[in-house]
Amino acid sequence: MTLLNAIDRFFRHDAFGGILLMVSALAALIVANSALEPWYDGALAAKLSITLNGEGLSKPLFLWINDGLMAVFFFLIGLELKREMLEGKLRNPRDIALPGMAALGGMVLPALIYVAFNWSNPVTANGWAIPAATDIAFALGVLALVGSRAPVTLKFFLLTLAILDDLGAIVIIALFYTADLNTTYLAMAALPLAGLIALNLRGTHRIAPALILGVIMWVLVLKSGVHATLAGVITAFTIPLTDRFGKSPLHALENGLEPYVLYLIVPLFAFANAGVILTGLTVSDLFAPLPLGIAAGLVLGKQLGVFGVTWLMVRAGFARLPQGAGWAHIYGIACLAGIGFTMSLFIGGLSFGDPALMNQVRIGVLAGSILSAVMGYVVLRFAPAQTA
8 A cells, every 4th residue: 555545545534534623622722832822812813804884794713713614514514414304314203213312311411410510600500501512523533443343333323413412502502592682684684595495495506696695694693693603504404405407406515515624614613712721720720610510511411311311212112222232332422422522612602701711611621522532432442342
């Protein structure tokens, strides 16, 4: 095998996305605690403005990444959800019963554990949803490192669980993390939405008009106070699965967009959001209610929620384990579900504007996600061989 072939195989490996995320987070940690820290903060705080006659958007680069580029991330999630609902793993209710209930348990238990740690502080209690999320790319990347020792069915179980987890996160953001509403802009956003629906009903094969309308809706939704990333999900659901010529604009857009999201947008988000400042950090800071609630929610809450609900469903006869998988495999997946990272950091940014609190969020998310990743890998790596 030539060096070029080896490099190509590495970049195409399922674990590459997760590895890139880890490298980006590590780079942010190093830069934020080095002589480059002023440059790091200055670059993220730099204002980027797009205005016409004084009207438009003027935001620091940090918010362009979190509100703008992450809308593209949610757009891709929306495309994946629609495809899975129409022709994939979410099409048959029987196939989603077990991972769906496991995902629900894996969102409720971490939130309850977080609230238990932060009940006495109404400010930090607002971050209850931070440990409820699962990072698909990171979790699948760790599972890929296990290789053939993990049954193939585990990947589909984890993928379905993580997709439904993301759907739950989208609903949470829409319901609980929306600022004061500007109904004028929200009403105006209905106009590009109507155009998107019309294009979908016509089965249009041109993607550009839908993307332009989606960008217009994103601006109006951002101005309305509803979090703008939701515009990405709504736009995705209006992309036709099949156009009038029998081709699939949704498949084409998803396949074309996925590498840019996984290998550029998500790592850039990680680099911008994972810069934990360690200067002056003490042991007591690590065990403060906010980071401890997040870490405990991701590690203990996800394991109890995912594994516990799966055990109850199977024991009650409502579902069966994935083919070839045993309880050790399910426990390993429950551990991997505790890798919150991207989505947890994102919800943390919606929960707190105070830089000191966000530093605690980063500590909790990184500690909980890393511990969950290590535990999940070890459990799956040494789990008994596949059952019949």
